[in-house]
Amino acid sequence: MKKIHDMGGQNCTDPLPSENDKAFEKEWHKTVLSLTLAVGALGQWNIDRSRYFREQLPPEDYQKFTYYEKWLAALVNLLVDSGLIQESELINFKSNEAITPHSGITSSVMKKMIDNGDPSVCDVQESKQVFAIGQMVKTRQESCNPFLQGGHTRLPAYSSGLQGRIVSFHGFHRLPDSHAHYFGPNPEPLYTVTFKANTLWGNGVEFPNDEVNLDLWHSYLEPLN
Amino acid sequence: MTGDKTHQYHRHLPEDPEYSAEKLQELLTEKGLVDEETLDEIVNIYEHKIGPQNGSRVVAKSWVDKDFKKLLFENTSEAISTLGYGGRQGEHIVAVENSPEIHNMVVCTLCSCYPWPLLGIPPNWYKSDSYRKRAVKEPRTVLHEFGVELLNGQKVRVWDSTAEIRYLVVPMQPEKSLGLKENDLIPWVTRNSMIGTGLPTRPL
Numbered sequence: 001m002k003k004i005h006d007m008g009g010q011n012c013t014d015p016l017p018s019e020n021d022k023a024f025e026k027e028w029h030k031t032v033l034s035l036t037l038a039v040g041a042l043g044q045w046n047i048d049r050s051r052y053f054r055e056q057l058p059p060e061d062y063q064k065f066t067y068y069e070k071w072l073a074a075l076v077n078l079l080v081d082s083g084l085i086q087e088s089e090l091i092n093f094k095s096n097e098a099i100t101p102h103s104g105i106t107s108s109v110m111k112k113m114i115d116n117g118d119p120s121v122c123d124v125q126e127s128k129q130v131f132a133i134g135q136m137v138k139t140r141q142e143s144c145n146p147f148l149q150g151g152h153t154r155l156p157a158y159s160s161g162l163q164g165r166i167v168s169f170h171g172f173h174r175l176p177d178s179h180a181h182y183f184g185p186n187p188e189p190l191y192t193v194t195f196k197a198n199t200l201w202g203n204g205v206e207f208p209n210d211e212v213n214l215d216l217w218h219s220y221l222e223p224l225n
Numbered sequence: 226m227t228g229d230k231t232h233q234y235h236r237h238l239p240e241d242p243e244y245s246a247e248k249l250q251e252l253l254t255e256k257g258l259v260d261e262e263t264l265d266e267i268v269n270i271y272e273h274k275i276g277p278q279n280g281s282r283v284v285a286k287s288w289v290d291k292d293f294k295k296l297l298f299e300n301t302s303e304a305i306s307t308l309g310y311g312g313r314q315g316e317h318i319v320a321v322e323n324s325p326e327i328h329n330m331v332v333c334t335l336c337s338c339y340p341w342p343l344l345g346i347p348p349n350w351y352k353s354d355s356y357r358k359r360a361v362k363e364p365r366t367v368l369h370e371f372g373v374e375l376l377n378g379q380k381v382r383v384w385d386s387t388a389e390i391r392y393l394v395v396p397m398q399p400e401k402s403l404g405l406k407e408n409d410l411i412p413w414v415t416r417n418s419m420i421g422t423g424l425p426t427r428p429l
Contacts, residue, residue, distance in 0.1 A: 008334025008385060012358040016350045016370060023272050023346050028243040031250055034264035039253065051336055067352045069242045076238055076249065084258060093248035100257030107266035114270055117316040120389040148229060154387045156334050158361065170390060181229035190388055206365045210381040215388035
């Protein structure tokens with residue numbers, strides 16, 4: 001089933017919003033971004049899980065919310081899901097326990113974490129079948145999570161069940177379908193796959209030879225003869 | 226935790242996000258999970274230290290320094306690390322080069338993935354539903370709305386950032402800027418030219 005966040009290629013006549021060069025449009029955006037990063041750095045969840053939680057907002061909220069409202073609502077759900085806060089504490093935004101001194105991430109540790117990032121590439125000893133550059137492949141018929149019905153996946157619906165060609169290989173990367181649900185990183189080969197515009201959109205495409213490139217994991221793909 | 230179930234969440238929050246954000250910060254502070262100094266440092270980094278000026282420097286250098294350009298396309302992460310760039314949401318960066326044959330353009334249809342260490346926080350339009358829906362299907366119409374004129378015979382290649390690979394578009398150097406020094410080229414390299422929704426332009 002196609003989910004609300006998976007919107008690539010949907011018919012849309014809305015113009016693009018006018019440009020704004022500010023890093024933060026509103027003061028409270030700073031609060032939401034910094035809370036998300038500072039609490040995320042505690043390691044109680046991972047980036048795939050936070051994406052999954054944004055996708056899992058009720059569709060009417062997802063549609064209506066601005067970007068940072070989605071972040072804020074998903075952050076609260078992550079905090080409750082991980083047990084860092086209790087739902088009852090959200091009624092008056094008061095802690096159920098005594099006030100606790102800061103035991104979270106300090107500013108110098110946070111700076112280091114931003115500088116270092118969190119690479120998704122994994123060292124993998126065993127060699128698995130790796131598709132060759134130039135090889136034709138077909139994407140999974142449905143964009144769905146194989147581990148958990150309705151779970152997280154990064155195969156956009158518009159690219160499912162279609163033929164593409166492998167153009168590059170990026171090593172083994174954590175598989176979001178697994179990692180988002182705490183089934184482990186399950187690293188898989190990650191490829192860039194190129195699709196012709198007319199394969200994706202059929203007749204009426206703007207220009208048939210244009211291309212869309214997507215980064216897709218091994219298990220999203222099957223080889224074509 | 227070893228397993229998981231499907232989640233469908235409802236809102237826990239009051240309607241006003243500004244109020245909720247402030248109250249949530251108070252609650253998390255009471256619980257000792259965050260402190261103001263760390264939050265201020267994060268904002269300071271993304272407001273003042275990390276932004277499109279980093280990417281502009283990378284592109285400008287690639288226009289005048291052949292060895293750097295070679296490394297940039299062979300191993301982007303290594304090349305940008307020589308200028309001190311890398312880290313969160315830019316752990317795996319790939320530079321893609323525009324040419325008279327190819328015009329590159331970047332989107333994230335599933336969320337809003339973006340090369341933070343080089344371009345900062347994504348602009349409002351990049352995160353909009355409209356861009357996410359349209360960029361893959363009608364890139365030429367979108368480019369036209371941004372005022373980008375494609376060359377005759379130039380093919381459009383859209384990169385949908387579905388994994389942790391982040392893309393930096395390296396635009397062609399404008400003829401009028403040939404011969405300028407690296408530092409004077411930096412302001413030509415606009416943010417949008419590094420996403421593919423703009424072209425480098427003479428600074429005002």
